[in-house]
Amino acid sequence: MIKYLKTDDAKCVGCMNCTATCSVKYFKEDNPAKSCIRVEGLGNNRFHLAACDQECRRCVAECPTKALFVGPTGIVIMNKSLCVGCLACVAVCPIEAMFYFPGDKNPFKCIACGSCVKSCPKGALSIEDKPDSEKSRFPFDVESRVAPTRALPGKSEALSGAAK
C-alpha cells in the first residue's frame, strides 16, 4: 500500500493555510517557496494543488546515491546525509512536486505527514492509501534486473538476482 496526500483542486480556495503549516513545520518560516505542497493560481478563483503522489517514483530511480527511498508505508523519503544536492530528482518529477529552495543544499518533498490536512478549512486535502502499481514498482524492477548474480567480496554466496 502507498500512503499519500490526496488533493482536490475543486475544493481549494487558495487560502494558503496548507503552505504556511507545511513550511513552518519543516523550515520554521511561513514561506510558500518552502512548502512541500504548492498552490498554483489558475485565475478565476481556481487553484491547482501539487504534492508528491508517492507513486510515480521517478525520482527514486533517478537518484545517483539512493538518497531517495521508499519507506515502510510507501512514501518516498530522502536521507539527507546521502543527498548530494544534484537536483536530478527535481528535474525528473513529472508534476514538479520535488522542490528546492535556491541556495539550500537539499531538495524537499511531501512525506504525507498530514499536518496540512487539518489546516485546510475546505477539506481539499486528505491522507489516503492506494495499492501498489506497475509505476510504483518501477525503481525496484529496474534494480532487480541489474542486481548481481555473482558472489560479492566478503559474501560467500551469490545473491539471487534476476539474470536476463
Add this chain to the structure above:
Amino acid sequence: MSMTIKDFRLLSEQSYEKRPVVKGYNMRTLHADLGTKKFREKPVSEQMKDTFVGGKGFGLRLLWDSTTPATRWDSPENEIVIAMGPVCGNTNYPGSGKSLVCALSPMTDVPIDSNVGGYFGPYLKFSGFDALELQGKADTETIVFIDGIEGKLAFYEVPDSLKLDYDTHLLAETLTHAFARDEKGLQFVSVVSAGRGADHSPMGVLNFSLYDKRRQGIRVKQAGRGGIGSVLRNKKIRAIVARYQGVEQDSNNAADPAAVQRIGLKLHREIIVNDDKQCKMRKQGTAHLMEVMNDYDLLPTKNHKYGQDPRGPEIASWVWEKLFSQDLPDGCWYGCTMACAHAVDHFELETGPYKGQKVCVDGPEYETAAGVGSNLYVYDTHGILELNFYCDTYGIDTISFGTMTSFLMECWELGVLNKDRTDGIDLAWGNWQGAAQILHDMADGKRFGVLAGKGVKFLAEYFTKEYGADAQVMKDIALHGKGLEQSEYVSKESLAQQGGYYLTNKGPQHDEAWLIFMDMVNNRIPTFENKAEALHYFPMFRTWLGLLGLCKLPWNDVEPADNARHKEPNKVPEHVDNYCNLYTAITGLPMNSEMMVVQSERIYNFQRSFNVRQGHGHRAEDYPPYRAMGPVFEDEYQARAERYDKQMLEKIGIDPMGKSLAEKVAITRKHRLSQYDSLIDAVFKRRGWTSDGCPTPEHLKKIGMDLPEVILVVEARIAGKA
C-alpha cells in the same frame, strides 16, 4: 576472499590538514614520490591559477616542471598527473566530474591528455588537492592511498602472498571493499587501476572506478588514449585509491551556489525533455551514432578502407538500446542526467580466463563499438562486448586496440601475415575470437600479443623490415599520427576532419575537433580559411572544457529546442553561455566566449611548445597516413568510383574518362595531399605558428603565454638549434 586495508603492508603514512575548497580551488596540489614513498604538498600560485586555470592546464604545467627534454615515458621522473579544474565536482551541471590525466606518452613520446569520468577526481579534489602528481618508480607492487575522510596519505605494498588480482574488474572491486570503512561507505571509494595488458603493451589505459549502488559493484570509465595505464604499471603502481565522504551541493564553496543550481537545473530539464527526441543519450549513450555514421559512409570498416557496410544495422543504436540495462542513473559523476555510461549486465563471456562467468560490461561507447566492431568487420554484438570487456579489465585502450587489430587483419588479407607469423591466430575479417586471442596474449605477455601490442607505427616498420612488406603500403594503412592510433571516424571525405585529427597536439583523437558534418555534410566551412577558423575555434573551446573538469557530451549531444535559430548553431551558443555563467558562479571570476578561447589558447600553445621541447612538434609529424585521406588501393577507389570520378572532373579539373584505375588513384592522391598541405598552411597561420608548426614568440606574447622557459624553447627551435 575479502581483504581489508590491514592485509596490505603499510610503507609510509602522513597526515595532512584538511581544508575546504574555496570557489572551486584548493590552491594546493599533491606530489607522490614512488621512490622515496613520501608525499609533498605544493602551493598553487595566483599566477598558476590565472595562466593555467586548472585541469589539463595544471596537468601540463606540473608535467613540464617535473620532466626534461631527455625524459621518456619510462623514465622515473615521468609523471602521471591527475588534475580536476575549478568547476569539477559540482553536482548540478551535468558532465562536471571529469579528471584530466597527463603524462609523457609511451606511444607518442610527447604529452598525452585524457579526459575521464568516475568518482576519483572529484573525491581527490574534495580531499583537498587540485591535482595529484605521481612520480618515481616503486620497486614493489604499490597502492597509493589518499584518504580524504581521515586526512591521511599512505603508500602500501601488496604482498605477493595476497594474490591480489591485476585485472580491473576484480582488482577495483576488491580494493573498493578493502578501503571502504564499511558497507555503507562503498560509494565513497574510487580506484584507479590498469590491468595485465598494460604491463605488456604501451597502449594501457587507466580505469577510474565508481561504485554503483544498484548493481552493487564497480563500474569503470577510461582515461583511454596514449598509454597512461602503461606508465602506471611501469611505476609498479597497482592502484591509486581515494576515499571521501560528504559531497554536497556546494562542496566547491561556490561564489554563488544558487546560480550553480539554477544553471544546472536548466540543463537537467533540457536533457529530460529533449534527449529522447534528439540523441537518446540516456538510452543509448554515444552508441546512438552507429547508424548515422554508417549511413554517411563514416563508420569505419576494414581498417577505415570503407565507411559503410550493409551489415551496419546489425550493430545499430537500437540493438544496443536493447542490450543496455535501461532506466538507471548511469552518470559517470553525480548529477549527470545525460547518463550515457551504459552497461550490459549479466553478460556471459565465451573466451579467456573468465570464460563462462557473467560480468557487467561498461559500454560499448561509439568508439569501442566501431573500433572493435565494424572496423574489424565484427558485426556481432557478442564479439564487440567480449572485446570491450577484456580491453577494459586488462587495461587496454579499445581505440588503439581496434585500430591496431584492423591493421593486422588487413595485413592478413594482404598476405603479410599468416598463421606462422601470428602464432596460429586466424585474423580473417570478422573473426572476433582471433582478436580476443591477441588480447589474451597481450595480458599474458606471451606469443603474438606482445608484438601486436606495440601499436601500428611499430608494426608497419617491423613488417616491412622482417616480412618484406611494401613500405609505402604499410605506411599508408597504419592509421596513426605521432604514434597514436586514430580514433573511429572515416576522415577521407572531410579535409577539415583530417586536420581535426592530425593537427592535434597529442595525436589523432576526435576530442579536439569533430568537423565532419559541418564540413562534408553541411558544407559550412568551404574555404581553407573557414576550415582553419574552425580548426582554431573548436579545439580551443574543447580545450577549455578540459581546463575546467567538464565533459564534452552535454555541450552538444543535447541542444536547446531553438538552437537552430542561432547564427552559429554548431557552437551551441546557449550552452557556451551556460559554461561562462557556471564558471563565474563557482569561481566568482568573469568569463565570456572570447576569454574562454584566450585561456585555452595559452594552454594549447603551451602544449605545442612542450612537444617542441621534447624534440617533436614538427610539421612533418602532422600528416595523416594516406588511408585517412583517400583511397589507397584500386578496389578502394573502385568501390566509390562515382564519387571520386565526379570530384576529379569538378574539383581537380581532370576528365576521368579514359584514365586507368591506377592513374585515377594517383591523380586523386596527388590532389588530396596538396589540399592537405594548403590546409596546414592556413591552420598554422591562424594559430600563430611558423610553417614548421612552432608557436612564434610574438604569438605567445600576444596571448599571454610568454613564460621565459617557453619562449626559450620556441626561440631555440626557430633558430634551428633544437
